[in-house]
Amino acid sequence: MTNVVETHASEAPVRRGRGRPRNPETDTRITEAAAELMLERGFDKMTVDDVAARAGVGKATVYRRWPSKEDLAVAAMQEIYSAEIPDPDTGAIRSDLVESFRNVLGFVNSPAGQAYLRMSIAESVRDPRIAALYRASTERAEDQACRMYERAIARGEVRDDIDLLATVQWLGGLLAARAITNRPMPTVDDVEMLVDFTLNGIHAPSPPR
Amino acid sequence: MTNVVETHASEAPVRRGRGRPRNPETDTRITEAAAELMLERGFDKMTVDDVAARAGVGKATVYRRWPSKEDLAVAAMQEIYSAEIPDPDTGAIRSDLVESFRNVLGFVNSPAGQAYLRMSIAESVRDPRIAALYRASTERAEDQACRMYERAIARGEVRDDIDLLATVQWLGGLLAARAITNRPMPTVDDVEMLVDFTLNGIHAPSPPR
DNA sequence: AAACTAACGATACGGGCAGTTCCGATACGA
DNA sequence: TCGTATCGGAACTGCCCGTATCGTTAGTTT
Structure with missing residues (x-):
């Protein structure tokens, strides 16, 4: 019939002359x-x-x-998932981790962060396209974290045989688990302990083994 | 008007004589x-x-x-969340972890496990009562895991200053993160690496620090 | 055995909301 | 100035939750 117009409002309107243009x-x-x-x-x-x-x-x-x-x-949601993330590079893995964990925990403990997290989780499970958007958003953050770990590996601070993806996802996963089951988030006061788990695991330092 | 009858079908019928009883x-x-x-x-x-x-x-x-x-x-969902969980106690934290991680990963990689996990996440965010049920179900598993770690602490295998809750939740959180963002689950082949992260963290063994 | 009563399956109905269709008015390009 | 596509508004269909009302059925009470 008439000119076919692409539906999604996101892309360039590509002027087509006739009629009243969309606002x-x-x-x-x-x-x-x-x-x-x-x-x-x-x-x-x-x-x-x-x-x-x-x-x-x-x-x-x-x-x-x-x-x-x-x-x-x-x-x-696409509009919501467009925020910049700080990328700490202090030269030491511990202070990099403290810095980035602090940022994350500060956000997810704010009211906006709570709503953002719960909404993202619920709608991601409901709609695969939102899952893809959320995934892309988290992957940007994870890529940053991976580079942070790679710098630390290059410096010899971190083993080179770790599962990098599982490592960068573990904090986000913990937060997701807390959000899903309605349990309190870790706060910025817990940063040291969380960083310590990432670095050292749970093993006793010397005596056994 | 008539006899008030408790609505929820779960509890004891407490015979009340008149009329046709519910099946x-x-x-x-x-x-x-x-x-x-x-x-x-x-x-x-x-x-x-x-x-x-x-x-x-x-x-x-x-x-x-x-x-x-x-x-x-x-x-x-209440009916769904009533399954027994195996409780390994091999006498060593590593083999306990391998055993329990293997069980979890085997389940979440099955079709039923996928549906179960996604459904639990989505409906937990939607309805706080389902969140409470799911939370209770996961907490049973976490209590088992806590006791497992406490046995290991008593044996001197594990440090006693760790954040126990974060430790027992980290694998579940990782799985949740993967489910939410539609990424592949770790499989039973990844058990060794995941256990190793739990035990040793990511630090390089000796040279630095 | 007969009377009583509440649960049963079936069905119709009201209300809320997604999505469609029409309307007269409007704004821009040709 | 004319043509055309968008605009806000409103009516409409269809789906589904939840309610109300049937005649029927099964167990209790007398």
């Missing part, structure tokens, strides 16, 4: 409203009518851009 | 059907009509026992 600001108003409601209530209790109302647009305007509520949620 | 087998038929559908499709795509149909009962019979679909889901 690009409307895109961001909708995704911002959706992101707010996702973090406030979660996917289930967020209604598309609410999103449209908060964004000040008609529901049809939402569905003209994203074919389903799930796609809208993906777009909203 | 207790109906309770289990419903929870079994619900548990199957939860693992097959997840909470969202499970409909109460489907549960009633698979159980061979009327929908009103379901709602006579559980006031909402959420309560039904809780009852279904």
